Every structure is written in C-alpha cells, then in structure tokens.
Amino acid sequence: MRIHFSRPDFLAGIRDMSPPLIGLLPFGLVCGVAAQGLGASAWGALGMSALIFSGAAQIVAAQLIAAHAPIAVIVLTCFVVGLRLMMYSAAMAPHLKPLPARWRNLLAYGLTDQAFAASIRRFRESGDTHKGASYFLGTGVLLWTTWQASNLAGYWLGNVLPAAWALDFVVPLCFLGLLVPALNDGPTRSAALAAGVAVVVLDPLPMRLSLICAGLIGIATGLLVEARGKR
C-alpha cells in the first residue's frame, strides 16, 4: 500500500506545533549548554540531540556523564526515563499499522511527547491513517528541526533567553490545551484525575518513574471506571 501524502494535514501539523515550540526553545538551549559543559564538540552536541532526540534523556545523560557514572548505569537510567515512549508507541500502533514498514520506522523516530499528544487527537478525530500520518510527519519535522537548532544555539550562545520570561511554562500549557478538550467522559476524566494525583504522590521515586507509574495508574483507573459503568 502506498502512503497518500496529505499536504493540508502536513501543513496543519506544522501550524499547530508552532506555538508550543516557544516552550521547547529554553529546554533545547539548556540541553545545548549541558553538551557544551561536557566538553563535547559541536558535532557531539548535534549527535546528542539528533540521536537521543529527547530533552529529558539528554539532560539525565549529561548529568550522569559529568558525574562519571558507569556507562551501563547511564544507559539504563535513560531507558527508564524513556519508558513512556513505549506507551506512546502502543497507542500509535493501531493507527500506523496500515502504513508500509519504512514509513512506520521513520515516523517512530518522530515520536515525542508533543508530537504524540497532538497527532493522536488528529488520528482519532479524522479516523484516517493517511491524514493522521501526514499531520504526524508535519509535527515531527518541525519539532526535530527546532530541537536541533535550539540545541546548537545553546551550545554556541549559552542560555540566551531570560529566565524571568518563564517561557518553559509554555510546555505544560500546551499539554493542558490538549488534555482538557479530551476529558469527554467519566472514565477518561477518572484516568486523568488518578494520574494527576499519583504523579504528585509518587514524585519522590527515582529516575522519573513517577511519570510512567502515574500513567499506568491512570489507565487502570479508566478501565475500572469503564467496567463499572457497563454493569
């Protein structure tokens, strides 16, 4: 089956992802500063942001490299920090299944918190693999390009955005903007509420395990409330 590229959906992905990008700039700069602090070359900084392509994992890796942690510990810790990506992968799987393998393999690389949250909504609302995939590609291309550029800017220029602007707050606001309209029924609201409470209670857990554990607790709560409603 050929992929039918939908230009309007690709452009919609780019358009929708543009405002949230403002929130990623400070994060990208911080990651670039971290690579510079490790004494990496510019190629090293670019390799880090392109290969890992995840702010949380890059920061954790940089901190552990600086602390001279054993390589196995660094790799394992970053894997645990990235466990949520497997959950996104599972949620995306049914939508990407009709695509050729090479497209699935390419789109998987673009799976980030932002791209997932925006694109899963597009897949569900359009109910069309090709429209959803084109939109996903648009969000991914824009996020990827901005991420590499902001990492390099941080590497060369340092942290140039004033902290007082609190631009990093754009990131939770973007996710809030995607979360609230999705709270359409009881089980979904219960899932979000349980996950929100759990992430605060579990905050002391190491390696950002609170995030994935809270997600699993939320999902289980959604399933339980759904099952009770059916009886």
Next chain:
Amino acid sequence: MSATLTFWVVIVAVGALNYLSRLSFIALFARVPMPPLMARALRYVPAAMLAAIVVPPVALRGAAEADAALANAKLVAALVAALVAWRTRSTTATITAGMAALWLARWLLQAAA
C-alpha cells in the same frame, strides 16, 4: 576510555534504546494482533499521560524555585488556561491566555508582597 569515546558510546547507546522504545509496539502490533484488553486500555493513554506531565510543573515547587510569586502565579495561570482550553479547544489560545495570566499574576503578586 577517553572522555570523548565515553560520550559517543553513551549517546549512541541511549539514542538506539530510545529509538527502539519508540518503535517497539508500533513494529510489534503491525505483525501480531493486539490483545483486546490492551486495545481498550490505550484509549486512556493520552488523558493519563498528559495529566501526569502537566501536574508536576504546575503544582510541585522545585527546590530551585525560590520565587514564591512565580509558583503561585503558575497555579493561577493553569486555572485560566484550563478554562480557555475547555471553551476554545485551541492549544494556541490556551498557551496565549496561560502565559498572559502567568505574567500578570506574577506582577500582581510581586506588587502585593
């Protein structure tokens, strides 16, 4: 091992594992059918994960966050943003309203302090 080599080994290994995590279930469920319970559970992934991502930066005060006015302004801004998100279903409007509320609330709280 030299520092440069260690750096590259780490970023290649972490990058490869990150990519495999992203690909994992996409590749698996392209080949085998998904268990029905899992298919039902996936309906709640966005709501649960988005809530888990949103709540800490809004509600938890980091050790570095000495600025009490900013921490309280974040709570106000998140409430305003949630209302706007509910009414408009637009992330752009949500971000714009939330940042405006954050700056305004912080300015007012600092002026009051």
